[in-house]
Amino acid sequence: MTDFRTLADRLARSLAEDLAAGRRQPGERLPTSRDFAHHQRIAPSTASRVYAELVRRGVAVGEVGRGTFLRATAAPAAGLPPVPAREAQAEAITDLEMNFCVLPGQGALLAPALRRLTAPDALQSLLSHAAVAGDEAARAAAARLLRRDGWSPEPESLLFAGRGQQALAACFTALIAPGERLGFEGLTYSLAKGVAQRLGILPVPLATDGDGLRPDAVAAAHAAHPLRLLYVQPDLHNPLGTTMPEARRRDLAALCRDLDILVVEDAVYGFLSEDILPPLAAFAPDHSVLVDSLSKRLAPGMTLGFLVAPPRLRPRLAAALRMGGWVAPGVSLAAGTAWIEDGSVAELVRRKRADARARNALAREVLGGGGLTLQGDPRAYHLWLELPEPWRAETFVAAAARRRIAVSPAAEFAAGPAHAPNAVRLALAAPAEAQLRPAFETLLELALTGPDAAAVG
Template identity: 30%
Template sequence: MTDWIPTLPESRQPIYLRLADAIEKAIISSELAPGAKLPPQRNLAFDLGVTLGTVTRAYQTARERGLLTGEVGRGTFVRNGEEAESSNLSSNSDPVFGMLGKRYSSTPQSKGPLIFSSTSAPNVGQMEAIKATFENTVAKDEHRLIDYVRRLPPSWSEAGARWLSMGGWQPNPESTFATNGADPAILAAMATVAAPGERIVMETPTYKCAAQAIGLIGRIPIAGQCDEEGLRPDEFERLCARQHPRAVFLMPALQNPTLATMSETRRREIVEIARRHNVWIIEDNVYGSLLDDHFTPLAALAPERTFHLSSLSKAVAAGLRVGWMNCPPGQAARAASAHKLLAGPKSFMQAQLGAEIVLSGAADDIRKNVKEELAGRHALTCRYLEGFEFSSNPHMPFFWIKLPEQWSSSSFVKAAEAHGIRVDSEDEYKPVRSETQLHRVRIGVSAVPDRDKLEQGLTVLSNLLHNGAASYETFA
């Protein structure tokens, strides 16, 4: 192993990029020879006084530049000339697997708008672990990639049960199946429990794709009024008594977009009403995966009627498109069939990759780094929003902002877009048409490539908030 400790220049550039540049410079100058083994990431992080995630991200960036190679259990090495030439050849000849060795930037170079409307997991160097798992899966199970998935490996359900568990609740793997992300799981659960024309209660405001899913399959959304803890029990009781819904869709842990979280008392009240009126519960816990393990899900309180779902999109990587759903007894086969018919069969590569990342412990390591990065972005964003009313959480990827006087939600969204920034209007989160105006917008802080870009966008948004609607001129 090479005893190499670089000196990083002072710069506004992110530390991981400075470290990746230092690796490239050392290779060019022959300070790092072809085939040299780099220091273990944890050791280098200690020597440099930075986080493990920073070094992981730097190694990933250098690997994407074609400078490094590595194997799980062996370490990270400087590529030799033959490897680099072979990598370039494979990247030109094979558009899929060859790109793993092709040099490209991990930071999007698009000159399009800054995306403050997404909440995908930020880049914390997770591609190093994902690529290693991908390559191992292809090498080990290549014969499984040329055929349909005819039998579901037990490991897929075991991984799902592990990822969904929280607050002392351990779901049964036999009632858990892999999905193509959270959205298809929501769609499948709704189709499983409600027939066309039947009603489903939704918090208002709520996740926009869930409301769209209800309309797509011919079910009818009912808007339930909320308070600071989410759906009000008296409102839920009234809707159940008068409109007889078949199901209720809830996000009890850090609701999207309000960030409301139900107390245990509130959760028990909702469960008791659902039992009394025989209403199914669809529990979306995709943001709950970013919470510390203390929240008891609805599925633990009412396992006989709760479909509990989550995915890797917020805590690991959105592009994997892997999730899981735990079902009430006797409902898993029906829900899995609905998922297949509505969202298509599961991809072996996706489901196997997701399962191995979870079962190996890599997902937990990535989640820890994601939460650390989100906490840093949260602190930065709070500085720019000082003096304004908003809801947030240090481990959450978005803010729910109350706009100052004169701004409407739609006009603020247009003003931000005119400055090259996409944010979400409150109308995106209304399950039904409503005259109620909250005068809020949601901004996501995780999908922006890095903190420099985040700060660039926050400067614009802060100026718009401070200067008011009069600062934005529209033309008829």
């Protein structure tokens, strides 16, 4: 008997290939699970599990009573090689789903340092270099990059990963065992939740408010059944855009010290704030690991992950980085260090802060000005769009896909199985500037038209 995950792998690859080749269109309704079961000669219950797996992996979205629809940027199952889209189709889709920003002129800014590193003598010395703690220059540069008013990491506290996502995986591998409970904000970074689930860790959704994660929710969950670890995003939270005030950070840090709960703090969006607050590590240094990277500051193809960890946790984290194959390559480490030292990172941070504010303001002008409700920080590269009745997030995602706009449903960020809010996240960083206003105007018209008039089905 074929396992439903194997069928999901096969179907995910096929759908991504069909989308890339133009044989299927974004937002297209898939056959019913019953028809799929009949075609595949499998039990209806197995077909339903296959479709549920496609939704879980982000290949499709589904709403009870309306069907299952192909996402605009459907990708093959995790672990399979990506399927390249046709150039014409890739240009036609406005991607408000992936939040990577590459500004015009970045290549010219970063090229000089790379040219120096690729000189034969310099490159020769980097080919065998992959140290989890980097070298003195890398640690000093990273410490300068990550410091804030009221807090500065010691260079000796730095460890390096190939990317921020690998740093998170190392934290979850080293600091919590399968079967233990990891507390998440109720809406959270979907990849972090997915890594925890793959490692056999139990995600525990915790209540938040306008100031972020609530300490009383942490205390109550821990009293019911101990939490081993927390994953939090205090700065420009993804997807909600909230920033935790300093008083809340102090309260949460004190609680974690008292209850002996470790904290992984994801600071990847913090660079967009000119007046970023001290991290939790400033108030609970022995219980906190701060994770950051260059992926948002620079680009996904030119990145480096950072971990700031207390002495008692560094050996475990270093071992996890080595065993996972997540140590930063020597060339990446040297390039990242050079870009920090020559001011390229600081210059891109300056440009991206202005770019994020401009894109955010345009979204608010068009969508908020049109009567829709938006939540988020005006400095952020993402916004949370609350949908008017009778829309449901999954149906809206499919309808937007039919108009070649990719957005993310709330369920993608839900840490637990409870019903997700009726909302979508808009990632503002990836599209060309000229694509944004037409896309926002289309989403506004779609939201105000309603699902029946939009003819999703």
